[in-house]
Amino acid sequence: MNDFTYYAPTEFVFGRGATDRVGAVLAQRGYARVLLVYGQGSAVRTGTLDRVKASLDAAGIAHEDLAGVRPNPEVNQVRAGIASAVAFGADCILAVGGGSAIDCAKAVAFGVPYEGDVWDFFSKRTSIEACLPVACVLTIPAAGSEGSNSCVISNDELDAKVGVNSDLFRPAVAVMDPELTFTLPAYQTAAGATDMIAHICERYFSGVGAVPVTDNIACGLIRAIMEAAERVHADPRDYDARANLMWAGTLAHNDLAGCGRSLSPAGRAGGWESHALEHAMSALDPQVTHGAGLAVVLPAWMRFVWREDPQRFLSFAADVFGIEAAGADDASVAAAVEAGIDALQDFFARQGMPATMDELGFAPADVDRLAETVAAAKGSVFGAFKKLGPDDVKAIYRSAFAQ
Numbered sequence: 531m532n533d534f535t536y537y538a539p540t541e542f543v544f545g546r547g548a549t550d551r552v553g554a555v556l557a558q559r560g561y562a563r564v565l566l567v568y569g570q571g572s573a574v575r576t577g578t579l580d581r582v583k584a585s586l587d588a589a590g591i592a593h594e595d596l597a598g599v600r601p602n603p604e605v606n607q608v609r610a611g612i613a614s615a616v617a618f619g620a621d622c623i624l625a626v627g628g629g630s631a632i633d634c635a636k637a638v639a640f641g642v643p644y645e646g647d648v649w650d651f652f653s654k655r656t657s658i659e660a661c662l663p664v665a666c667v668l669t670i671p672a673a674g675s676e677g678s679n680s681c682v683i684s685n686d687e688l689d690a691k692v693g694v695n696s697d698l699f700r701p702a703v704a705v706m707d708p709e710l711t712f713t714l715p716a717y718q719t720a721a722g723a724t725d726m727i728a729h730i731c732e733r734y735f736s737g738v739g740a741v742p743v744t745d746n747i748a749c750g751l752i753r754a755i756m757e758a759a760e761r762v763h764a765d766p767r768d769y770d771a772r773a774n775l776m777w778a779g780t781l782a783h784n785d786l787a788g789c790g791r792s793l794s795p796a797g798r799a800g801g802w803e804s805h806a807l808e809h810a811m812s813a814l815d816p817q818v819t820h821g822a823g824l825a826v827v828l829p830a831w832m833r834f835v836w837r838e839d840p841q842r843f844l845s846f847a848a849d850v851f852g853i854e855a856a857g858a859d860d861a862s863v864a865a866a867v868e869a870g871i872d873a874l875q876d877f878f879a880r881q882g883m884p885a886t887m888d889e890l891g892f893a894p895a896d897v898d899r900l901a902e903t904v905a906a907a908k909g910s911v912f913g914a915f916k917k918l919g920p921d922d923v924k925a926i927y928r929s930a931f932a933q
């Protein structure tokens with residue numbers, strides 16, 4: 531087990547009716563002027579926004595809106611949010627939504643105290659040194675941004691989608707009310723479950739050998755996510771399944787599933803290879819849902835890299851799916867590893883996720899552009915489980931087209 535720092539400062543307020551407590555929780559922390567950041571309509575349609583505003587009003591907290599944040603949020607919306615937050619004198623940025631609203635809120639929060647343009651952080655021209663407090667009312671379990679130190683923003687002008695990491699913008703408060711997720715379209719629920727599993731896999735396949743305590747958490751979480759997602763698929767109003775899925779999404783990405791698995795004590799576990807491949811896809815086409823992109827590239831990446839450490843993939847197949855190799859010979863190992871990856875991809879497909887690049891609207895002619903975008907964000911050679919150069923990246927994409 532490698533050395534690690536685990537920092538999870540978020541106050542999680544979880545359960546039925548938690549939405550109506552957000553004002554009281556924020557007031558207790560002394561916040562008095564809140565910029566509300568939300569998406570393209572669901573928070574309004576479902577009545578969640580009204581409930582949040584009523585709760586803020588009851589607690590005497592003033593609020594201003596930043597509406598219309600799109601999925602795969604764009605830097606221009608962040609810039610508009612920074613201007614609003616400054617004009618309003620916000621002392622807290624409160625997202626109502628999922629990863630997109632929360633990431634936009636995070637970027638506004640560290641953009642406010644910075645004199646220059648917020649994209650400087652994403653182009654790595656400068657680093658984050660100050661940040662307003664961030665809070666959220668989570669409406670979709672998926673990205674795990676409610677407990678993570680990540681913020682991912684697109685720049686359409688540059689065809690870029692880039693993440694930054696800092697503990698300064700881990701949310702101070704995350705209100706998690708599973709009943710809010712009853713209204714999620716099945717596709718978004720499935721994409722969310724896929725994203726959670728990918729967050730765990732990025733850490734599980736970090737290139738560090740077995741860490742039993744963390745590996746058991748990781749594989750147990752994946753099994754719990756699959757079970758809950760299957761139950762939600764059958765009954766979208768199954769509270770218990772929704773609640774399990776919601777909490778699993780947080781634990782999948784608040785670093786619990788990576789303790790002891792990173793190469794440097796304060797570093798992140800894993801090379802985040804599948805995420806880099808997917809971010810290039812949703813940068814090129816913002817209509818691509820992050821989790822749906824991962825359903826395609828995660829299995830493709832796995833099939834490309836597993837020979838680097840077959841034992842790790844045998845453990846995954848055994849602990850998640852109960853698949854054992856028939857023997858120690860190469861053919862038996864390959865069969866068990868491939869069966870494990872197939873089982874994961876079958877789960878994604880049963881949930882309605884795509885299996886090929888074609889289904890997401892990409893053509894083989896897009897591969898060079900996607901590889902360039904990956905290289906611009908990650909450098910020309912990157913990866914932890916296996917180093918990937920531009921030709922490897924292209925080969926993974928190509929392998930994910932319908933043959």
Ligand code: NZQ
Binds near residue numbers: 569576670673682
């Ligand atoms: O925009 P609205 O109308 O709110 O609709 C949203 C959106 O279309 C809808 N939705 C959300 N809650 C709903 C609902 N519809 C009905 N009922 C509800 N209760 O769902 C759609 C997706 O929302 P979004 O916030 O985009 O989803 P998600 O949480 O998957 O976030 C995706 C973004 O997070 C980034 C992704 O790259 C992507 O940009 N990620 C952020 C991470 C982080 N900060 O730690 C890590 C991830 O790996 C990921 O990269």
Ligand code: ZN
Binds near residue numbers: 673728805
């Ligand atoms: Zn993700």
